Amino acid sequence: MLFYGKCSEEENHERSGDRNRMTYNDNRVSKPSRAQRVFFRVRDLLFVAAVLAIALTFFLLSKRDLSGSSLEAHVYIDGELVDRIVLETGVDKDYSYPVRPAVRLHQYPDRTIAVIVSDCPDKTCINTGKIGKPGAFAACVPNRVLVTIVETDMTDTTQEVDVVT
Amino acid sequence: MLSPDSKHISGVRASTTKLARIAVMLALALVLSIVDGMLPPLPSPVPLRYGLANVAVMATLVLLGGGEAFSVAMLKSVFVFLTRGLFAGLVSMSGTLCSILLMLAIEKGTRGRVSIFILSVVGAITHNFGQFLFLIFKDEYRASFVYVAPFLILFGILTGLLSAALLRMTMKPLEALFNRKIRPSS
Numbered sequence: 001m002l003f004y005g006k007c008s009e010e011e012n013h014e015r016s017g018d019r020n021r022m023t024y025n026d027n028r029v030s031k032p033s034r035a036q037r038v039f040f041r042v043r044d045l046l047f048v049a050a051v052l053a054i055a056l057t058f059f060l061l062s063k064r065d066l067s068g069s070s071l072e073a074h075v076y077i078d079g080e081l082v083d084r085i086v087l088e089t090g091v092d093k094d095y096s097y098p099v100r101p102a103v104r105l106h107q108y109p110d111r112t113i114a115v116i117v118s119d120c121p122d123k124t125c126i127n128t129g130k131i132g133k134p135g136a137f138a139a140c141v142p143n144r145v146l147v148t149i150v151e152t153d154m155t156d157t158t159q160e161v162d163v164v165t
Numbered sequence: 166m167l168s169p170d171s172k173h174i175s176g177v178r179a180s181t182t183k184l185a186r187i188a189v190m191l192a193l194a195l196v197l198s199i200v201d202g203m204l205p206p207l208p209s210p211v212p213l214r215y216g217l218a219n220v221a222v223m224a225t226l227v228l229l230g231g232g233e234a235f236s237v238a239m240l241k242s243v244f245v246f247l248t249r250g251l252f253a254g255l256v257s258m259s260g261t262l263c264s265i266l267l268m269l270a271i272e273k274g275t276r277g278r279v280s281i282f283i284l285s286v287v288g289a290i291t292h293n294f295g296q297f298l299f300l301i302f303k304d305e306y307r308a309s310f311v312y313v314a315p316f317l318i319l320f321g322i323l324t325g326l327l328s329a330a331l332l333r334m335t336m337k338p339l340e341a342l343f344n345r346k347i348r349p350s351s
Contacts, residue, residue: 034228035336039329040282047283048322051290055318062312122202124212135312139212139300141253 062135069151071134073113075105076146087111087132087149103145113147115140186229186343190237194221195244211297211316213324216289220328220335222265223285227277227332228340231269238265255303256296263295264288281332286325293317 075083077099085095085107094116095105103125104117112132115125118140125140125147134151198218207213218241226234242261246254268288271279297313 033340034277035340037227037336038278038280039333041280044280044283048286051286051318051322055315058311058318059315062315124206127206128212133312141256142249144252 062133069134071111071132072150072152073105073107073131074148074150076148078144085113087113100143100145103140103143105147113149114138115145115147118143118145183233187225187233187236187240190221190225190229190233191240191244193224194218194237194241197221198241198245207320207324209316209320211313211320213293213316213320216292216324216328217331219264219285219288219292220331223268223281223288223328223332224336224339226268226272226284227281227336228343231272235265235269238262256299259299260292260296264292267291282326282329285329285332286322289325289328290318290321293321 071087073083073085073087074081075085075095075097077097082097082099083095085105087107089111090109091107092109093107095107096103102117102119103115105113106116107113108130110130110132112130114130115128115138118125120140120142122142125138125143125145128138131138131147131149134149137146137148139146195218197220201215201217204215207215222234222238222241225237238261239258242254242258245257265288268284268291271284271287294314294317297310297317301310
């Protein structure tokens with residue numbers, strides 16, 4: 001009953017009748033079909049607009065000038081921070097870690113980093129591509145590897161790399 | 166919850182019909198999620214999927230009922246848990262749970278009058294948020310929520326529109342199938 005928008009006399013009448021004798025075609029003419037559901041209403045656009053406004057707010061919050069700040073790529077394997085790579089312009093380098101030899105990272109000269117090799121079946125991490133904005137990440141869930149970009153203060157760039165492998 | 170039609174047939178047959186319908190929709194959901202995995206990735210900086218399996222879940226919700234839809238959605242996550250392990254299962258279940266609960270709430274709150282488009286978009290967005298919030302709480306990544314949220318919403322709307330369109334196309338044949346199955350002319 002709940003799922004019928006209108007439970008009309010039409011339907012009650014039908015229920016009292018002999019259902020077994022009805023064919024499918026009779027049924028489609030007399031009963032409000034569930035497949036006749038409204039696909040789109042104009043007022044749905046209001047909902048979309050509201051949700052997009054929320055998205056835009058978050059987007060503007062996340063967009064800030066990054067030229068003055070320094071960025072680090074934090075590499076997590078099995079939830080442990082394994083490496084912190086300082087992203088500087090002009091560095092072009094490969095990284096791999098003994099705990100996950102199947103996963104390789106590459107740092108690009110334009111202050112970005114990407115997962116370039118992984119043995120996971122879905123390759124989501126590789127398809128993510130180059131990342132370089134604070135909060136951006138490339139995750140390989142099957143291998144439990146995560147690379148995420150963190151913004152650090154200019155005063156804090158002491159090149160400290162603690163490898164916990 | 167049984168659909169109104171089922172009240173007219175005997176108890177055993179009603180529950181067999183229900184079981185068979187859930188099984189059919191679950192199989193459909195699983196096939197769709199495999200197809201989903203084979204499609205090219207979405208051009209998003211955040212890893213997201215199309216959520217085609219949601220078409221099957223929504224079809225169950227609209228055509229059969231809330232309880233059936235909940236069963237299909239949760240069993241799909243159980244299947245992920247069996248085939249891909251505990252962690253993937255939990256990630257899948259967190260998204261599914263958020264998505265199905267909210268879709269059920271909307272469907273019941275509007276007494277089934279909400280448009281398919283809204284249902285689908287809400288399902289897609291909450292699925293995305295459910296999974297990402299789980300990953301953030303699990304400390305699997307420290308990505309900032311503010312950075313991720315716009316992408317989750319934007320792609321939620323796009324993939325929601327896609328699955329709503331697919332649902333609209335498949336709903337009539339599916340309903341015909343279900344109507345025929347429970348009422349043999351004997």
